[in-house]
Amino acid sequence: xxxxxxxxxxxxxxxxxxxxxxxxxxxxxxxxxxxxxxxxxxxxxxxxxxxxxxxxxxxxxxxxxxxxxxxxxxxxxxxxxxxxxxxxxxxxxxxxxxxxxxxxxxxxxxxxxxxxxxxxxxxxxxxxxxxxxxxxxxxxxxxxxxxxxxxxxxxxxxxxxxxxxxxxxxxxxxxxxxxxxxxxxxxxxx
Numbered sequence: 001x002x003x004x005x006x007x008x009x010x011x012x013x014x015x016x017x018x019x020x021x022x023x024x025x026x027x028x029x030x031x032x033x034x035x036x037x038x039x040x041x042x043x044x045x046x047x048x049x050x051x052x053x054x055x056x057x058x059x060x061x062x063x064x065x066x067x068x069x070x071x072x073x074x075x076x077x078x079x080x081x082x083x084x085x086x087x088x089x090x091x092x093x094x095x096x097x098x099x100x101x102x103x104x105x106x107x108x109x110x111x112x113x114x115x116x117x118x119x120x121x122x123x124x125x126x127x128x129x130x131x132x133x134x135x136x137x138x139x140x141x142x143x144x145x146x147x148x149x150x151x152x153x154x155x156x157x158x159x160x161x162x163x164x165x166x167x168x169x170x171x172x173x174x175x176x177x178x179x180x181x182x183x184x185x186x187x188x189x190x
Contacts, residue, residue: 080176083132087175090129095170097122137172137183139165148172150182154189162190 034042101122104115126136137148144151144163149172157166165185172183 080133081178083134084175084180087129087132087134087173087180090125091173091181094122094125094129097125098171133176134180135174137174137179138168139172139183139185140168141165144185144187148174148179148182149185149187151187152184153186155186157188160188162188164188 167186169184173180
């Protein structure tokens with residue numbers, strides 16, 4: 001057999017300098033690989049960052065739910081109390097119709113038809129207001145409640161208990177349980 005020719009690249013690989021370069025390359029690869037402590041620190045950093053992002057996500061979701069709940073409550077209140085301004089405008093009309101009915105002489109036949117017409121109109125207005133949960137507060141004989149009543153004066157009333165409503169000057173009204181106008185009353189002295 002013929003002697004094989006040596007490849008010049010093989011000679012370089014077999015030389016001591018080449019072996020030294022290969023050893024240096026292996027050492028450099030080992031140096032580039034992070035040790036266990038560095039990996040643990042990086043893992044801890046990533047885990048901490050992930051926990052912070054999860055916490056931020058949960059807070060954002062909670063804020064969103066709160067905003068949504070508040071918006072639903074606002075819509076509900078708008079439905080319940082949307083007629084409040086209208087009701088406040090109708091209360092003086094209601095008072096006037098009640099005073100008109102009270103001013104008629106029940107015995108006078110000439111005004112009987114007018115009185116009946118005003119009573120029917122008053123009844124329709126009260127019925128319409130009741131459909132929208134507008135209810136009167138007529139506390140005659142009840143205990144004085146500053147949340148629902150406005151005291152106009154204190155009067156001597158020996159036959160009634162102290163702080164009792166003796167007379168109602170003007171009825172009060174509520175809308176869905178919320179006070180529209182307090183009842184103006186006279187209260188017995190203690």
